[in-house]
Amino acid sequence: xxxxxxxxxxxxxxxxxxxxxxxxxxxxxxxxxxxxxxxxxxxxxxxxxxxxxxxxxxxxxxxxxxxxxxxxxxxxxxxxxxxxxxxxxxxxxxxxxxxxxxxxxxxxxxxxxxxxxxxxxxxxxxxxxxxxxxxxxxxxxxxxxxxxxxxxxxxxxxxxxxxxxxxxxxxxxxxxxxxxxxxxxxxxxxxxxxxxxxxxxxxxxxxxxxxxxxxxxxxxxxxxxxxxxxxxxxxxxxxxxxxxxxxxxxxxxxxxxxxxxxxxxxxxxxxxxxxxxxxxxxxxxxxxxxxxxxxxxxxxxxxxxxxxxxxxxxxxxxxxxxxxxxxxxxx
Amino acid sequence: xxxxxxxxxxxxxxxxxxxxxxxxxxxxxxxxxxxxxxxxxxxxxxxxxxxxxxxxxxxxxxxxxxxxxxxxxxxxxxxxxxxxxxxxxxxxxxxxxxxxxxxxxxxxxxxxxxxxxxxxxxxxxxxxxxxxxxxxxxxxxxxxxxxxxxxxxxxxxxxxxxxxxxxxxxxxxxxxxxxxxxxxxxxxxxxxxxxxxxxxxxxxxxxxxxxxxxxxxxxxxxxxxxxxxxxxxxxxxxxxxxxxxxxxxxxxxxxxxxxxxxxxxxxxxxxxxxxxxxxxxxxxxxxxxxxxxxxxxxxxxxxxxxxxxxxxxxxxxxxxxxxxxxxxxxxxxxxxxxxxxxxxxxxxxxxx
Numbered sequence: 001x002x003x004x005x006x007x008x009x010x011x012x013x014x015x016x017x018x019x020x021x022x023x024x025x026x027x028x029x030x031x032x033x034x035x036x037x038x039x040x041x042x043x044x045x046x047x048x049x050x051x052x053x054x055x056x057x058x059x060x061x062x063x064x065x066x067x068x069x070x071x072x073x074x075x076x077x078x079x080x081x082x083x084x085x086x087x088x089x090x091x092x093x094x095x096x097x098x099x100x101x102x103x104x105x106x107x108x109x110x111x112x113x114x115x116x117x118x119x120x121x122x123x124x125x126x127x128x129x130x131x132x133x134x135x136x137x138x139x140x141x142x143x144x145x146x147x148x149x150x151x152x153x154x155x156x157x158x159x160x161x162x163x164x165x166x167x168x169x170x171x172x173x174x175x176x177x178x179x180x181x182x183x184x185x186x187x188x189x190x191x192x193x194x195x196x197x198x199x200x201x202x203x204x205x206x207x208x209x210x211x212x213x214x215x216x217x218x219x220x221x222x223x224x225x226x227x228x229x230x231x232x233x234x235x236x237x238x239x240x241x242x243x244x245x246x247x248x249x250x251x252x253x254x255x256x257x258x259x260x261x262x263x264x265x266x267x268x269x270x271x272x273x274x275x276x277x278x279x280x281x282x283x284x285x286x287x288x289x290x291x292x293x294x295x296x297x298x299x300x301x302x303x304x305x306x307x308x309x310x311x312x313x314x315x316x317x318x319x320x321x322x323x324x325x326x327x328x329x330x331x
Numbered sequence: 332x333x334x335x336x337x338x339x340x341x342x343x344x345x346x347x348x349x350x351x352x353x354x355x356x357x358x359x360x361x362x363x364x365x366x367x368x369x370x371x372x373x374x375x376x377x378x379x380x381x382x383x384x385x386x387x388x389x390x391x392x393x394x395x396x397x398x399x400x401x402x403x404x405x406x407x408x409x410x411x412x413x414x415x416x417x418x419x420x421x422x423x424x425x426x427x428x429x430x431x432x433x434x435x436x437x438x439x440x441x442x443x444x445x446x447x448x449x450x451x452x453x454x455x456x457x458x459x460x461x462x463x464x465x466x467x468x469x470x471x472x473x474x475x476x477x478x479x480x481x482x483x484x485x486x487x488x489x490x491x492x493x494x495x496x497x498x499x500x501x502x503x504x505x506x507x508x509x510x511x512x513x514x515x516x517x518x519x520x521x522x523x524x525x526x527x528x529x530x531x532x533x534x535x536x537x538x539x540x541x542x543x544x545x546x547x548x549x550x551x552x553x554x555x556x557x558x559x560x561x562x563x564x565x566x567x568x569x570x571x572x573x574x575x576x577x578x579x580x581x582x583x584x585x586x587x588x589x590x591x592x593x594x595x596x597x598x599x600x601x602x603x604x605x606x607x608x609x610x611x612x613x614x615x616x617x618x619x620x621x622x623x624x625x626x627x628x629x630x631x632x633x634x635x636x637x638x639x640x641x642x643x644x645x646x647x648x649x650x651x652x653x654x655x656x657x658x659x660x661x662x663x664x665x666x667x668x669x670x671x672x673x674x675x676x677x678x679x680x681x682x683x
Contacts, residue, residue, distance in 0.1 A: 016593030019683040040634035042682040070588055072617040073573045081573050083619045085588070123574075141615050142587035142599075193593060203634030 001315070002158070004028070005170045006151040009160035012099050014068025014146045015085045015196045018042050020101075021064045025169060025190050032176045033188065043204040044190040048176060054328035055183035059210035059290075060175075060321075061201050061279035062168030062217065063194030066161070067303055068146040069098060069127070071139050078131030080106070080139050084122060086195030087276075091119035092304040098145040104129050104138050105148060147305035156311050157234065163307035165194065167297050167314060168216035175321040182325050191279055198246075201279035205286035212253070212291055212329060213283035216321065218307070219244075219271050219296035230273070232298050234310040237267035238317035241294035246277025247284060252331035253293035257324060264323045266316050271296050291331070295321060332667060333519040335660050339511060342366065343499075343659075344492040346507035350437055352406030352423050352485035353536045356380055357440070359402040359510065363530045366514045371528065377547060381540045382530040386520035392675050397527045397550035397635070398516060398666075399541050399624040400509030400557065401534030404502070405648050407436065407486040409471065416445075416473045420486065422466065424535030429463050430649045436471060439484035445473035488650035497656050504652045506534070508642040509556040512663050521671040534624055538591070541624035545631035551678065552598065552636045555624040556666065558654075559584050559616055559641035575617065577643035579655050582612030583662035586639040589619065591626025595636035601677055602638065605669040611661050616641065636678065640666060 013021035022044050026036065033046035044064065051057060067086035074080050093108045100106070106129040110120035127145070131137035149161040160166075172188050179186075187208045192200035194217075205213060219239050222230030232239050240257045241249050254270075261268040273296075280292040297317055300308040342362075349358040363382050367374050371384035382402070405424030412418055418438075422428070432449035447469055450459075473480055490502040501507075513528055520526040527548045531540035545553065563578035577584040585602050586594050606613040629637035642662045644654035 016588065017596070017683075019681070022681070038681045040636050040678075040682070041629070043634075070618045072619060075571050075573060083588075083617075085593075142618060196593065197591070199630055200634075202630050203632070207633035 001170060001174055002153055004173065005158060005160070005167065008166035008170055009151050009162050012101065012146040013065060014144050015065040015193045017101060017144050018064045018192045022190070025064065025173065028173050029176060029188070039204055039207055041200050041203045042192040043200045045204060045208065046176070046188040048179065048186045048188065049182050049184060051185040052183040055185060056211040056329055057209070058184045058325070059187045059189055059205060059208045059213045059283060060172055061189045061191050061204070061213065061215050061283060062172045063165045063191045063200065063279060064169060065192055065195055066146055066164065066166070067195050068144050071141055071143045073141060074134050074137045074139060076134050078129070078133050078137040080127040080129065080137070082125070082127060085144060087303050088122065089303050090122055090125065093125055094120065096305050097148040098127060099148045100139055100143055100145040102138065106145065149305045157308055158311060159306050159308045161305045161307065163299050163309050164218045164302050167218060167299070167309055171216050171297065171314065171317045171321060174318045175325065178318065178322050179325055183328050184325060186325060194279055198277065198279050198282040202282035202286065205283040205290065209287060210290055213280055214292065215278040215280040215294040217278040217294060217296055218299035218302055219273050220276070220302055221298045221300050224300055232269050232271050234298050234300065234308070235312060236269050238313055238320055239269045239271035239296040239298055241271045241273065241296050244273035244277045245275045246281040247292065249280070249293040250291035253291055256329060256331060257293055257295065260323050261320050264319065266320045266323070268320065269298070332664050335515065335663055339515060340494065342514065343507060343511045346510055347492040347501040347503050350442055350485070350487045351402055351404055352408065352487060353403040353533045355485045356402040356532045360530070363402065363510065363514065367517060370518045377543060379540050379543055380532040381544045383544060383547060384517060384528045386517055386526040386528070388520070388522045388524050390523040393523060393525045394552060394673060394675055395525045395527060395548070395550045396670065396673065397529060397545060397548045397553040397628065398513050399529040399531050399544060399553065399555050399628065400513040401506045401531045401540065401624060402510055403532055403535055404487065404505065405535050407471070409438065409480065409482045409484045409486065412482055413470065416475050417470045418473070418480065418482070420471050423485065425648055428466050431469055432464050434650050435489035436486040437489045438471065438473060438480050438486040441479060443473055443480050444489060445471045445486065448472045490651045499654045499656055500651055502650060502652070504642070504644045504654055505558040505647050508558045508644070508659055512556050512659070512666065515663055516666060516670070519667060521667070524670055524673055526670070531624055538622065538624055538627035542627040542631065545628040545635060549632060550635060553625065553628045554666070555628065555637070555639040557623045557639055557641045558644050558647065559621070560647040561643040561645045577614060577616050579643055579645065579658060581614040582658055583665050584614050584616040584641045584643050586616050586623070586641065587618050589621045589623070591622035592629055592637060592639065594625070594638045595682055597677055597680065597682060598636055598638035602640065602665065602669055605672065606665060609665070609668040611665045611668060613665055636682065
C-alpha cells in the first residue's frame with residue numbers, strides 16, 4: 001500500500017486539473033470495479049456490486065484534487081504572480097518548490113520583507129522558474145502548479161504532499177481491493193474540486209443519488225507542541241467525524257461506524273473539527289437530502305507541503321471501511 | 332458576422348437607463364421580453380423572475396447551450412422613513428460606501444429623483460474631511476412631499492447613458508452588457524445549436540436566479556456573459572501593474588478561474604481557438620476573486636461544463652463605468668463565432 005501512496009502523492013493534480021491523478025486511479029481500479037465512468041466535472045465514479053434486499057446504494061467520496069497555485073501575471077522579468085487554489089497558507093510557501101502541469105519546476109519566494117516576524121501575504125509572493133523575461137517564461141496566465149515534495153516512509157509514519165486527500169483515495173482503492181462480499185451497491189467516487197468548495201461531490205452526489213454517503217478524508221490533530229486543542233492524535237486509529245466547520249454527521253451513522261469498529265476491535269477516535277469541511281457537506285444536501293458521515297485519517301500539518309499520517313491509522317481505516325461495507329447497515 | 336452598431340447601442344442605452352436592483356428586475360425584464368418577441372420560442376418567466384427562452388436549431392446532433400446574463404444591478408434599498416422625504420437605506424450587492432455621498436439617485440418603480448445628501452464643504456470641519464461617512468449617517472433625500480416612496484423601494488444611481496465616440500459611460504454596464512449581448516445572440520442564433528437563454532435575477536446577491544434557471548434548462552454546457560472590472564491604470568512609482576484584472580481595448584475577457592468557478596478547460600480552449608481562427612481579439616481575465624452565474628450553473632444537477640466571458644469596464648459597481656464599444660462588439664462577435672463552430676466533439680473527451 002505504501003507504493004500506492006507514494007505514486008498517488010507524487011502526482012500533480014490541483015483542483016480543477018485532476019487529469020493525471022484520474023488516469024492513475026483509473027488504472028488502479030480498472031480490474032476491481034464493475035463499471036467506471038467520468039462525469040461532467042471530472043469525477044471518477046466506480047460502481048461495485050449489486051444491491052440485495054438488505055443493501056443500500058452507498059456513495060464513498062475521497063477527493064483526488066490537492067491545493068495548488070494558479071498564475072495571475074508574468075512580469076517583464078519573468079516572475080510569476082499567483083493566486084491560491086484552495087486554502088493556501090502563506091507561511092508554508094517561501095522556499096518551497098512547485099511543478100506546473102507541463103513539468104516546469106519553480107521556486108517560491110517573496111518581495112523583500114521589512115518585517116521578518118510576519119509571513120508574507122500571497123500578493124507579496126512570486127514563483128521563479130528561471131526565466132529572465134516574460135517572453136522566455138514557459139508559464140502563461142492561468143497555468144496551474146502544485147507543491148513538489150517527495151514521499152518519505154518513516155516506518156510507522158509517512159510524510160508527503162497532498163496526503164489531503166490522496167490518503168483517502170488510497171484507503172478507498174485498498175477497500176475496493178479487499179472487499180469480498182457486500183449486500184450494497186457501492187459507488188467509489190474520486191471527486192474533484194473539493195479544496196475550492198466541495199464542488200465535485202455536489203454534482204456526483206446528484207448523479208449517484210445515494211441512500212447513504214461517506215467521505216474518506218483527512219482531519220487535523222491536536223498532538224503537536226502548542227497545537228490546536230483537538231482531541232485527535234496520530235496512532236490512535238481512524239477518526240469518526242461527529243461534526244466539522246461545514247457539516248453535522250448523521251448521529252445514526254456516527255453510532256453505526258463506532259459500533260462496527262468496536263465489534264471488529266478496530267480502535268477509533270471521535271472527531272470534532274472546528275474549521276474546514278469535507279465532501280459529505282455537499283453530499284448531504286444533494287437532491288432531497290442524504291444521511292452522511294465521514295471516516296477521517298488523522299493528519300498533521302494539513303495544507304503544508306509535508307503532511308504526516310500514521311501507517312497504522314491508514315491500515316485500520318481500510319479495515320474499518322471494509323467492515324462497514326461488508327454487512328447490512330442498520331441505522 | 333451580423334451587423335452590430337447603432338441599433339445595438341440604442342438597446343444598450345435603454346437597458347442601462349432602466350432601474351433593476353436585485354429582486355426588483357421588472358424594468359429590464361419588460362425590455363427583454365419585448366426584444367425577444369418573435370425571435371425565440373417558449374419564452375417564459377419562472378418563479379424567481381428569470382426570463383427563459385429557447386432558440387431551436389436545425390442541424391443534426393445539436394448541443395443544448397445555456398447562455399446566461401443577469402438583469403439585476405447593485406443598488407440601494409430604502410429601509411426607514413425619517414419624515415420630510417428623508418430615508419435611511421441599505422446596500423444591495425457590493426457597493427463601496429465611500430462612493431455614495433453626493434450622488435443623485437432614482438427611487439422606486441416610478442424612478443423618483445433623489446440625492447444621497449452630504450454636508451457641503453462650507454460647513455465641514457477639517458477633521459471631518461479625513462473620515463468616511465458611515466452608512467448609518469447617510470440618507471436619501473427626495474424632498475418634502477415624497478409620499479410616492481416607501482421603505483422597501485429600491486434606488487439606483489441616476490447616471491444616464493452617454494457615448495463619446497468609442498467610449499461608453501453608464502451605470503449598470505454590469506450586466507446590461509451581457510443582457511444586450513445575449514439578446515443579440517438570440518436574434519442571430521446559429522442553427523448548429525439549441526440556444527437556451529437565461530436572463531437571470533439576483534446575481535449580485537448570490538447567483539440565485541442562475542441556480543434555478545440551470546436546473547430548469549439542464550443544458551450540455553453553459554456560458555455566463557457578464558461584465559468584469561478593469562483596473563488597467565498606470566501603477567504608482569512607474570512599477571508594472573500586476574493586478575489589473577483586465578485591460579480595456581484587448582477584447583472580451585475569458586475566465587479561467589474565480590472564487591466560485593474553475594472554468595472547464597475544454598471551453599477555455601474552444602474560446603481561445605475561436606479568437607485565433609476568427610481574428611477577433613480576446614484576453615484572459617486574471618484568475619482571482621469574484622464570481623458569475625457560472626458559479627451556480629456548473630454545480631447544477633450532475634454538473635455542467637461552464638465558462639464565463641465578460642466585457643471589461645472600469646469603475647464597476649459605482650455610479651459610472653467607462654468602457655469601450657469595440658470590447659463589447661468583439662464580445663458579441665467572439666461568442667457568435669464560437670457558437671457557430673460548436674460541435675458535440677468538444678465534450679467527447681474528458682475534462683482536461
